Amino acid sequence: MATCDWLVEDELSAYLDRELPAARTTEVEGHVAACVTCREALAGLQVVRDMLRTLPSVTPPPHLVATLQGRMSEVRRRQRVGAERRRVLWPLAGAAAAILLVVFSLNFLGPALVRHVAGNGQAGVTVALNEETRAGTGTDSVSRLDMDARLQGGGRTPGSQPPVAPGGGAVTSEGPGSDGAALPGRVGGNDKEGDKGAGQPQTKPTSEGEAAISGQAGGTPVTGPAAKGDGDSTGSVSREVTAAGVQEQRGAEPAAPVQTTVPVAHRASLTLQVNNPDVARNRIAAAAQTAGGRVEVSYTAAAGPVSVLVPPERFTETLETIKAVGVPVAVTVEEPDLSAQYQQTLSKLQSLEKEAASYRQQLQGGQGTAYVRQLLALVEQQKLAREQELKNLEEQFSWGVINITLQGREPAAPGR
Amino acid sequence: MSLSDEDLVERVKAGEAAAFEALVIRYQKALFNLAYRYTGNREDASDLAQEIFIRAYQSMPGFRQEATFRTWLYQIATNLCRDNRRRRSGRPSISLDEVIATEQGEVDRELEDWSQSPEALVESRLDSEAIQKLLNELPREYRLAVILRDIEGFTYDEIASILRCSKGTVRSRLNRGRHLLQEKITANRELFTPFLRLM
Known part of the structure; x- marks a missing residue:
């Protein structure tokens, strides 16, 4: 409806909603009282608004919540399957990248690149190229491969296994670093741990019994203390958090502790001032490997971030070793104790297990009603949520994380 | 005393599925109304309301609470309303x-x-x-x-x-x-x- 020229087009509608500034509201009020055109326009808008306001509230269909519950269970199931697939596929992708790298190195780059070959089962892929190699034939391809290999190993959550060659072997190739601090290179595989598909720092205790208890098929490694089999929502799980750590037992397995780690997270971040970031990066990687850990992210760009994962029991000593690589500034260390949270979650899970078992018993005994079935479904859902929560906590204390930012104190050598 | 939206969101993020169901129960009527008034029929409104909640559940880990949960939920809802129209444009x-x-x-x-x-x-x-x-x-x-x-x-x-x-x-x-x-x-x-x- 038309208004007179005195009002801006949308002012009348805003006035109706009391959304004009106070001073303007008073002005519009005075104008509307005197202007027939605007008064009629306002009345028209009021009719429309009132008609809309009188529309009755509609009631959702009664099955909406129940249908949603079913769909959300499906979403959660897919999320779990997706996470599991990623957990399995990432190492395979890493292994494929490692194989390609070895083949490429041996066939095209020749022995000048691969200085040292040894198989000791250590996990991780590290490629350190010196200026001699970069200046030679195929520099661009090598640099790209180098970056790909690093990225394959990066950005993954603690507790997941690093990319490895088949059989858990590790590949490291390097040229003689100008500072003489490059890592020894390795091509390894088919060792005993590798046959289990471990590819995990060897300081973690592993055993056949553990593999059986974990419920992980296909030799997928147990990724942290008290790791449990995914997808088994019906078996009984018992875990204990003691001063010594977390213990897990499943069903009638022996009571011996499967793995023991104090449920404390270990995180540190620091800035290191170094003369040569490349040399420092290599020394950090060496410290990580010595401790049975790995470098999670390491970009070749100068002063790029480095993230090191180490077994918790080697966290402090590795941090000290890394600090000695340069001049540490802004060091922060956090070691939150997660035992109470872990124990609380575990208790809730155990109580849900008991509840679910009781419902299952009722159903098996023929006493179950539709209501009991619904209750069981609800409890199973809650159980899955708790299990996920537990897993998230376990990931936090399975690995110590040290994040390092490198600051070069002098320009990189020419040719880098 | 019932938990606030923020409390329930925290619980959902911690993996408590039942907390999300509480949010669904709290908002199902309002969102079904929005969907019904937007689409004009119950069948589409029911589908749309479900999509809204599923999308919210999936997006919950990324919800940083910069807006209130209610505003965030309605953001998802109005986005899906727009998509819904495109998806159903050929449907009688x-x-x-x-x-x-x-x-x-x-x-x-x-x-x-x-x-x-x-x-x-x-x-x-x-x-x-x-x-x-x-x-x-x-x-x-x-x-x-x-x-x-x-x-x-x-x-x-x-x-x-x-x-x-x-x-x-x-x-x-x-x-x-x-x-x-x-x-x-x-x-x-x-x-x-x-x-x-x-x-």
């Missing part, structure tokens, strides 16, 4: 749309039946359906603004957050939406029962 509408789609002949016959209804309740329902029909003819951005303000009762600031636009844009869309609806009501007075025809 049902119910009232079928009757009034042809404005010749059939509409007059139906209207005659409506106006003869003795029950005030039925008249009210028919008026509601007529308004709903005209609401569904509004361009989607005007329709969303009008629904959020006049049916859901959000403020201009809240609507601006939900639709991710400026307050001035909200003001403009509301004004245009209302004027357009007013023109449609005037042009289709015969759709309404005698009571509303007098308004």
Whole structure:
């Protein structure tokens, strides 16, 4: 409806909603009282608004919540399957990248690149190229491969296994670093741990019994203390958090502790001032490997971030070793104790297990009603949520994380 | 004492599925209403409401609580409303749309039946359906603004957050939406029962 020229087009509608500034509201009020055109326009808008306001509230269909519950269970199931697939596929992708790298190195780059070959089962892929190699034939391809290999190993959550060659072997190739601090290179595989598909720092205790208890098929490694089999929502799980750590037992397995780690997270971040970031990066990687850990992210760009994962029991000593690589500034260390949270979650899970078992018993005994079935479904859902929560906590204390930012104190050598 | 939205969100993020069900129960009516007023029929509204909650559940890990949960949920809802229209553009509408789609002949016959209804309740329902029909003819951005303000009762600031636009844009869309609806009501007075025809 038309208004007179005195009002801006949308002012009348805003006035109706009391959304004009106070001073303007008073002005519009005075104008509307005197202007027939605007008064009629306002009345028209009021009719429309009132008609809309009188529309009755509609009631959702009664099955909406129940249908949603079913769909959300499906979403959660897919999320779990997706996470599991990623957990399995990432190492395979890493292994494929490692194989390609070895083949490429041996066939095209020749022995000048691969200085040292040894198989000791250590996990991780590290490629350190010196200026001699970069200046030679195929520099661009090598640099790209180098970056790909690093990225394959990066950005993954603690507790997941690093990319490895088949059989858990590790590949490291390097040229003689100008500072003489490059890592020894390795091509390894088919060792005993590798046959289990471990590819995990060897300081973690592993055993056949553990593999059986974990419920992980296909030799997928147990990724942290008290790791449990995914997808088994019906078996009984018992875990204990003691001063010594977390213990897990499943069903009638022996009571011996499967793995023991104090449920404390270990995180540190620091800035290191170094003369040569490349040399420092290599020394950090060496410290990580010595401790049975790995470098999670390491970009070749100068002063790029480095993230090191180490077994918790080697966290402090590795941090000290890394600090000695340069001049540490802004060091922060956090070691939150997660035992109470872990124990609380575990208790809730155990109580849900008991509840679910009781419902299952009722159903098996023929006493179950539709209501009991619904209750069981609800409890199973809650159980899955708790299990996920537990897993998230376990990931936090399975690995110590040290994040390092490198600051070069002098320009990189020419040719880098 | 019931938990706040924020408490429930924290619990959902910690993996407690039951907390999300509590949020669903809390918001299902409001969101089903929004979906119904936007789509104009219960079947589509039910599908849309489910999509809204599923999307919210999936997006929950990324929810940083920069807006309130309610605003965030309505942001998802209005985004899906827009997508919903694109997805269903080829689908024939049902119910009232079928009757009034042809404005010749059939509409007059139906209207005659409506106006003869003795029950005030039925008249009210028919008026509601007529308004709903005209609401569904509004361009989607005007329709969303009008629904959020006049049916859901959000403020201009809240609507601006939900639709991710400026307050001035909200003001403009509301004004245009209302004027357009007013023109449609005037042009289709015969759709309404005698009571509303007098308004």
